[in-house]
Structure formats: structure tokens, C-alpha cells
Amino acid sequence: MITPVVDFHGHLAVPAADELCAGTEGLAAEFAAEQRAHAPESLAANRAQLSRLRPKLTDVRARLADLDAMGVDIQVVGPMPMHHYWADEDLAQRLARTTNEAVAAHCAQAPERLCGLGTVPLQHPHLAVELLQEAVTGLGLYGISVSTSVDGRELADPAHDPVWAKAEALGAVVFVHPWGCSLGERLAVHYLGNTVGQPVETTVALSRLIFGGTLDRFPGLKLVAAHGGGYLPTYIGRSDHAWQVRQDARGCAHPPSTYLRRMWFDALVYTPRGLRHLVEEAGADRVVLGTDHPFDMGVEDPVARLDAAGLDPGARAAIAGGNAMDLLGTVRRAPTPTHH
Incomplete structure (x- = not known):
């Protein structure tokens, strides 16, 4: 059987949640x-892009046509990464349910090709646990998308431990995708808030999860980081050095680089050399394709970019779809008429 090509990084707009x-x-x-x-x-360009892309962000036929053009068989579709972590419990519950039901309904229109991720209100951890259970075992979603911080609180804050415990128990995917950057006005020019800022956000969030011991407490947590994990895999040697020479950097049980092989990264690093480096640092079994469809910072030729890296056939097959299918295949979700 030929392993399908899987894109782990697609987005869905949910107008009902926006309302x-x-x-x-x-x-x-x-x-x-x-x-x-x-x-x-940049704000004007963003507004124009959202308006132009609306059909691709909402219409399943437009999505499937794009997947066909990209040579992608299956896409993991998550909500736009605006989780509104400021919302009170009542609004947060309505937002999450509305979003998760919309993702499930969208994917149900093409269940052989679309796998959904939902959202949960991490600002209310016990509610998030309940809604995560509902999303996976009730709606048949494969996990959740989360941002890199929760209204100023780190993902690594122990307040979120009940959510990670539930995700671990369900085998659910936790897709880490930034929205904006805490460096704010320093990066306001030249679209640096996205170009530089979002990879920084991911690097900081993952570093806090590593150094703070979250991954020691939840070794089975299936974290998948967007945009190649930001800058973390590129300069992980500095993290290892600090862990070795500084007692105050010893918040985790093992050298930080070992945790790269406990999470997954999408291949959205743009260059063949960048992808080879990511594979070298994290392992070919820890990388999945990611297009960031349909946004302009994404790519429309994920398979050609994978091929350009010149990896051996086993590594190429794993990244093209094998790793993603393994991740999705062990989620303890509601049974639906699919073959994932």
C-alpha cells in the first residue's frame, strides 16, 4: 500500500465563532x-489577503482543489490560530464548541481526505479538559491547536498540566501554532512580527516546555510544532551547553536536544538545506509536511520541496506521510467512517 501524502498544517475560518x-x-x-x-x-495586506482567501478558508471544494494541485492526499485542518484566551468561561465554552463543531462538519464533507483539529480554552484548564474530551471522543477530531502563550501565561505553566494529561491519555495531537508575537512594536516594521516574531514565539514556548520539565511529566504528549519549530532546532546546541554548565538551567531531566526527538515538527522551513538540518537535529521520524495553506507565508509545492532535500527514500516516505499517519492513527477518537 502506498502511503498517502499528508499536510499537517491547514487552516479553517469559522465565521460563526467570529460573530x-x-x-x-x-x-x-x-x-x-x-x-x-x-x-x-502590513495590516492592509493582511486584510486584503483574508478577504481574497475567504473561499479557500471555508469552502471544502476549494480546499480539495488546492490539495489536488499540491499533490496532497490528506490534510490536517485546524482553526485559524486565534484562540481568544481572554474570554470568560461562558464565552470560551461557546467559542470552542462552535469552532470544534465547524471543523468537524467541514472535515465530514471529505472524511477520507480531511482530519480536524479543534481548540480548547486553555485559560480555563478544567473546562479545556472537558472540551478536549468532547472534541476527540464526541466529534471525532484528532486533537487541538494551541497558541504559544495563553493571555500572557506560558504553555509550560503547571496550570495546564490537566490538559496535557488528558491529551496524553487520548493520544491527541497538540499542534503549537503562534499568533502574533510578544515582542510587539519592536517587530512592527517590514512584517517582521510574522517573519521573525512567530518563529521566536515558538522557540520560547517550546524552550519553556523543555526546560520547565513539562515533557518529563508528560512523556507521551504528542506535540507538533508549526514552522519547523521556529529557531529552536537551529541553535539547540546553546541550550545543551547551558544545561551542562548552569545549575539554574537544569529544569529538565535530560539535555534539551533530546526533547527534539520527543516532539514533531512540520517541514515548513523553505529551503532544502533547512529541511536537511531539521531532519538531522530531530530525526526523520519526527518531521511531517506542512503547507500553512492557504496563506502567503505557506508553500504550494510541499512534495517538490521535500524531494529537493535529497533525503534517503525511507526518510522521504516518512516525512511525506508515514509519520503523520502514525500520529493520527493512535488517537483514541470517536469512530467515524474513515480509514485514518
Whole structure:
């Protein structure tokens, strides 16, 4: 049997969830922060892009046509990574359920080709546990997408441990995808907030999870990091050095580089050399394809880029789809008429 090509990084817009936030103080504050973090030219380009891409972000036929053009058999589809972690319990519950039901309904239109990820309100951990269970065992989703921080609180904060415990128990995927950057106005020019800032956010979030011992406490947690894990795999040697020479850096049981082989990374690093380096640091069994479909910072030729890296056939097959199928195949989700 030929292993399908799997893209682990697709996005869905959920207008019904956006409507629930409309007019709230929290959304106004979120937009204000976004305006501070982007120059007017970038904000205008973002608005134009969202308007232009709306069909690709909502219409399953447009999505499937794009997947066909990219040579992708299966796509993991998560919500736009705006999780609104400022929301109170009532709104947070409605947002998560609305989003998760929309993802499930979208994927149900092509269940052989689309696998959904939902969202949970990490700002309310016990509610998040309940909604994670519901998303996976009730709606048949494969896990959740999370941002790199939770309204100022780190993913590695022990407050979130009940959520990681539930994800581990379910075998659920936790896809780490930044939205914005805490460096804010320093990166507001030239679209640096995304180009540089988002990889920084991922690097910091994963480093906190590693150094803080989260991955020691939850060794079975299936973390998948967008955008190749940011800058973390590129300079992991410095983390190892600090762990060896500084007692205050010893928050984890093993050298930090060993934890790269306990998580997964999408291959969205743009260059053949970058992909070879990621494979060298994390292992060919820890990399999955990722397109960031349908956004302009994504790629439309994931298979050609994988081929350009010149990896051996086993590594290529694993990254093209084998690793993703292994990740998805062990989620203890609601049975649906699919073959994943």
C-alpha cells in the first residue's frame, strides 16, 4: 500500500465563532495589540489577503482543489490560530464548541481526505479538559491547536498540566501554532512580527516546555510544532551547553536536544538545506509536511520541496506521510467512517 501524502498544517475560518466575539472588549483589545505589532502596510495586506482567501478558508471544494494541485492526499485542518484566551468561561465554552463543531462538519464533507483539529480554552484548564474530551471522543477530531502563550501565561505553566494529561491519555495531537508575537512594536516594521516574531514565539514556548520539565511529566504528549519549530532546532546546541554548565538551567531531566526527538515538527522551513538540518537535529521520524495553506507565508509545492532535500527514500516516505499517519492513527477518537 502506498502511503498517502499528508499536510499537517491547514487552516479553517469559522465565521460563526467570529460573530460570537464581535463587539466584545476582549476582541477590541486583541485588535489593538495587533495594530501595535504591525505597520499600516502590513495590516492592509493582511486584510486584503483574508478577504481574497475567504473561499479557500471555508469552502471544502476549494480546499480539495488546492490539495489536488499540491499533490496532497490528506490534510490536517485546524482553526485559524486565534484562540481568544481572554474570554470568560461562558464565552470560551461557546467559542470552542462552535469552532470544534465547524471543523468537524467541514472535515465530514471529505472524511477520507480531511482530519480536524479543534481548540480548547486553555485559560480555563478544567473546562479545556472537558472540551478536549468532547472534541476527540464526541466529534471525532484528532486533537487541538494551541497558541504559544495563553493571555500572557506560558504553555509550560503547571496550570495546564490537566490538559496535557488528558491529551496524553487520548493520544491527541497538540499542534503549537503562534499568533502574533510578544515582542510587539519592536517587530512592527517590514512584517517582521510574522517573519521573525512567530518563529521566536515558538522557540520560547517550546524552550519553556523543555526546560520547565513539562515533557518529563508528560512523556507521551504528542506535540507538533508549526514552522519547523521556529529557531529552536537551529541553535539547540546553546541550550545543551547551558544545561551542562548552569545549575539554574537544569529544569529538565535530560539535555534539551533530546526533547527534539520527543516532539514533531512540520517541514515548513523553505529551503532544502533547512529541511536537511531539521531532519538531522530531530530525526526523520519526527518531521511531517506542512503547507500553512492557504496563506502567503505557506508553500504550494510541499512534495517538490521535500524531494529537493535529497533525503534517503525511507526518510522521504516518512516525512511525506508515514509519520503523520502514525500520529493520527493512535488517537483514541470517536469512530467515524474513515480509514485514518
